[in-house]
Amino acid sequence: MAYLKNTWYVAALSTEVGADELFHRKILGTSVLMYRKQDGTAVAMRDRCPHRFAPLHLGKKIGDEIVCHYHALQFDCSGQCTHNPHGEGNIPKAAKVQTFPLQERYGFIWIWMGDEAADPGLLPDYSPLDDGPPTGVGHTYMHMRANYELIIDNVMDLSHIDHVHGEIISTRGQLSPIVPQVRETENSVFARWEWKQTPPILVLAGFLPHPEKEARHFFDVTWMPPANIQLSVGGAQGDTPFEQGVGAYDLHTTTPETETSTHYFFATRRNHNTHDADFNAMKLQAMRDAFEKEDGPIIYGVQEEMETTDFFSLNPVLMSNDVAAVRARRLLARLIAKEEEGAGGSAAPAARTAAA
């Protein structure tokens, strides 16, 4: 299947790529090696020696360079072979490894897999994740046995929450009847739900002034290509505006491994109880459990039932709750088609502002 290439995907959590590690992961079907230079900068290259195709992650790091384990060809961060111990030591012109531009931001390492020049400006601004103490934010990684768009569907249509998830994030049936506001730009799809409930959402209730009383709530989700969803949730009581209420600013982002397997990355920053490391760890684990144990079986079941990644070919029955997810699918399909036609390709400058 075709992927959007000239764009940023999350390749790894920052913490996954240790100082001395040769980290490797398959991204869009391609094996990628990632490691850190001595100055801490992360670099990425194809995890394949151009000589006899040995995985480079089996080798070792010398300074900022990589030595292939099979025949000891050495490569620098630009992928250029710098040492050939064989024969007279001549370095063949073709002895280069493909490299991939990286950016390390918001606790993630982002990778650019396309042929065009990487455009740092195309990375959406998720700086609120960085804003606050480390005990107020969590990042995690989950491997999912399903196509990445099925996970986007799941987050873009939050009406599933009351049906799939447990008490902790239940809206007590409020969410499904709401037709969310949906807004589409050249490079984003946005949806917003607003409602009242008593008691408030449990994960927030304890931090509101009156945990047993009615609260106003909202969910915002903003999808940006290829697979980033910024989700905000909030609660407030009385006349308090949402801006002064309690809430969280999350990022769900998925990176295709293969057509039917996905790297699922998640980060969450909250504005309350931000110095409680135990609560922080507990909350992150609860979110992982919700995705892996509650969404996971359904999404895997859908993938198996579909026996394809071509969602629309199966004639889904679409409803009011599907509008945002369907728009994101259709916009992504247009961007991929446009890229394949070679008509411009990079994912439109609008990307830089749509998330603002």
Add this chain to the structure above:
Amino acid sequence: MAYLKNTWYVAALSTEVGADELFHRKILGTSVLMYRKQDGTAVAMRDRCPHRFAPLHLGKKIGDEIVCHYHALQFDCSGQCTHNPHGEGNIPKAAKVQTFPLQERYGFIWIWMGDEAADPGLLPDYSPLDDGPPTGVGHTYMHMRANYELIIDNVMDLSHIDHVHGEIISTRGQLSPIVPQVRETENSVFARWEWKQTPPILVLAGFLPHPEKEARHFFDVTWMPPANIQLSVGGAQGDTPFEQGVGAYDLHTTTPETETSTHYFFATRRNHNTHDADFNAMKLQAMRDAFEKEDGPIIYGVQEEMETTDFFSLNPVLMSNDVAAVRARRLLARLIAKEEEGAGGSAAPAARTAAA
């Protein structure tokens, strides 16, 4: 591969589909949900929500209806969506799940996967299975990693018994030299072996007047499409006619899961020692062991060696013992071809009488 569609297959043992269960099984490559209404009637529908393709068996039953676990669409037994909790609750016209006619008979739930109207009259009459106390009959299910026709071959050619199976059903070499009587009708293939042996077949010997002496024996097998084989075995001594001897009335029936995996259902009713529950359980387990541990490895080996389901394409060397199995294969192939041509399709009224 093509299957005969407008016909009855066993979908489950009656006991597999409990009162509160959402039972699911892949049949002819299609995922099927089965459950019981409050009045006990079994119903079947495609195990896939038409909305986003979640497996319905992950959901729950409310009264006689099914609620999808993903977004809580509710469906009645006819597959009609009866409740949509989203937005204004409109029910899209296309929100229907395909259903499959069932009949529950002889301890099995039979399913009709074809497009034509289900014809109850096409279900062969296996009522002798019902005739007698519950301690005189056993039903069981086995999952087999082989094409269903390889299992039909196995039962239609009983000459394998002395070579594959142990003492309990050994004919002590009597069976192979016999060329069975074979009879073919428009909708059945029948074979019969008759012989004498001393001592009698062990599983029957103890219930004959003279367990150590010679007995007359017979095996009858009657295949009817798509995959039902009624097998009778009997023994008698002296002038006693078979009708007054000891014997069993069995049904072997197979349902394709995929091209190379099969649901194998078996039932056996005997006319002796019919109130002995321990013997009943022991005998059923012995039969399962014979199929799974003795036939199984050979049939799996054949499937792996074949690397196809097209038996005749491999030019098998056919012998006198293959006549019944080959006729069943050829008749089934003609019925499938006829169905695919759309020339009539349903498996001929003759089915109603052939087993009589």
Add this chain to the structure above:
Amino acid sequence: MAYLKNTWYVAALSTEVGADELFHRKILGTSVLMYRKQDGTAVAMRDRCPHRFAPLHLGKKIGDEIVCHYHALQFDCSGQCTHNPHGEGNIPKAAKVQTFPLQERYGFIWIWMGDEAADPGLLPDYSPLDDGPPTGVGHTYMHMRANYELIIDNVMDLSHIDHVHGEIISTRGQLSPIVPQVRETENSVFARWEWKQTPPILVLAGFLPHPEKEARHFFDVTWMPPANIQLSVGGAQGDTPFEQGVGAYDLHTTTPETETSTHYFFATRRNHNTHDADFNAMKLQAMRDAFEKEDGPIIYGVQEEMETTDFFSLNPVLMSNDVAAVRARRLLARLIAKEEEGAGGSAAPAARTAAA
């Protein structure tokens, strides 16, 4: 993929096929049964009954014949059916199993899978393996999850030794800078490395006059089609010629199981400490460990990265150390192409002398 057919492959270690065993192995994608006649001669036939395709290895041996477990057809060593217990016992003309010529030499059973008449003269002469006491030689088998040519590459380019393997066979960096002498004949590719090192190669050092002092060393590898590599290693000190030094005469030979799995056979004969059974066992285990634990992960990684068996299609960057391996690949490709054209086919008489 295409294999060279009219040639000898190793099918098994002699010790793998016991006197009472029905040994089976997939060779070039075909299931093969091997067993020994009462006189000890090994025979091979397709592991598939021509009747209903049951694997013959599930059956039993009676004298020199094989009885199929499913319906007891009996076959002699020529593959001819000699007994049919069914009906009147007529033996169908087509009731024959394909047989394969074998030769048992040098501790291996060699098989000819091609359609042309087997030519014993095409088996290279590896008689030095037989020359000496049993405690001076070892034979072993390893199953590898990679295409067989990747293993040939590995042995034909010994420059990998210092990078992949441990101290025991290290040349301390001497090997990579050497451009080996390479010689190609009509039916072989030969490469030789010669160098000095201090201390000598550890596996030989203890058997040289001055274990701590400099030694002269050589490696010779001679590939012959389809997949045989005779490797000799030696060491000598002072004026002693290599012929009077210490060394080993090894055979690496690979047999395709499937496109991406291989039977790897290895034998090693040494000229020193030849009566030490413990050392013999220890050395063979050390060699196995080197192949399985050191070469194995790299070769498997290469296979996974390649996602094909067509090495040249991936545009490898070839260097001076690849000359011998590449010539062997290209010569083998020419022989396969020639065989497929039917232009002569058998792997040229030159084979008989090239190893001499």
